[in-house]
Amino acid sequence: MRTIDESTGGHGRDTTHDDTHTGQAARAGVPTIPLPRESAAAGARTPGTSVPAQASTGIADLLRGPVRSARVLLSVPAAVYLTVQTPQGPDVVGVLTSDAARLPLGCVLFRxxxxxxxxxxxxxxxxxLxxxxxxxxxxTVSAAAWWDPRPKLPTARxxxxxxxxxQLRSALYGEGVPHSAFVLPGLPSGPSGPLAALRGAVRRADVDAALRTATxxxxxxxxxTPAGDDVLAGVTAGLVxxxxxxxxxxGAGVTGLATGRTTELSRxxxxxxAAGRVSGEFxxxxxxxxxHGALAPAIATLLATGSTSGRAMALGLCTAIDLVDRTSRPR
Known part of the structure; x- marks a missing residue:
């Protein structure tokens, strides 16, 4: 099998898009990425044949391991998510189309x-599975190649x-807009809201206080994937x-809190x-x-992912950047 680095440009994607199907997926909470409109050749799949995909190394143990029974968590045009019981507890694996967000738990099809x-x-x-x-x-999906959802960066720090x-902050918050004015649908705003508490923890460089906002x-x-979880995923991955x-x-604190408090997919x-495995867009x-790569189109693609997921993840990343900067700054 080939190994495809996550920095590969095209990811083998067909650049076609259908607004109706993407809208259905987005309304179901599945992040999708807008693609240019082109004519698509549908092509028929013969039942029972194995369909090749690019599989995340984050699910390699599940995919290569013993055959386990699973059940469908959600099925929409852009994704099918399966939940499977493992000795460590429930896990989720996705089969994703090429225009869905490249999640670290997914097998990405070429269409x-x-x-x-x-x-x-x-x-x-x-x-x-x-x-x-x-x-x-x-x-039936099989891995024709593997991709690593943990980005390769120059150093550990x-x-x-x-x-x-x-540039990232300007794209996320807007030019000249105070960070305190930033809102996400579904999250309480104002001085007593959780985002305000998170900003306060960052100002004090207080990671423990930031972790308390996770509750x-x-x-x-x-x-x-609730917006609050997406923010925390961005913070966690950014810190790692x-x-x-x-x-x-x-990361251990956030994942511990997630048990029984959120959806199987989000958990x-x-x-x-917490392991540093993120979407290709992040x-x-x-x-x-x-x-290492063009930043402006990468930011635009991330922010366009899902209804709130991309912006929430970007907010989490900005929070992590501030925490790292304030922790390392001489005091």
């Missing part, structure tokens, strides 16, 4: 959602381009990948974030911030 490569199956339907394959309905950080953010907001000394403790993504922004 977009408007080509209808995914089967429509009801929640709770049986599936199987393991032995190198994933089967749901008449769809990389230096970020100051102009790049300013207010976990599971907060609508969708399969930028080398904050308290990153492991913060799994938080666990991946990884592209981090690489741009260290000068």
């Amino acid at each position: 977009p959602s408007n080509g209808r490569p995914l089967v429509s199956v009801p929640s709770g339907a049986p599936a199987r 393991g032995g190198g394959r994933l089967t749901v309905g008449d769809l 990389p230096a970020l381009l100051p102009e790049g950080v300013r 207010r953010l976990i599971g907060l907001g609508p969708g399969l 990948l930028l080398g904050h000394p308290a990153a492991e403790r913060f 799994t993504l938080l666990r991946h974030a 990884a592209a922004v981090l690489r741009g911030l260290v000068g």
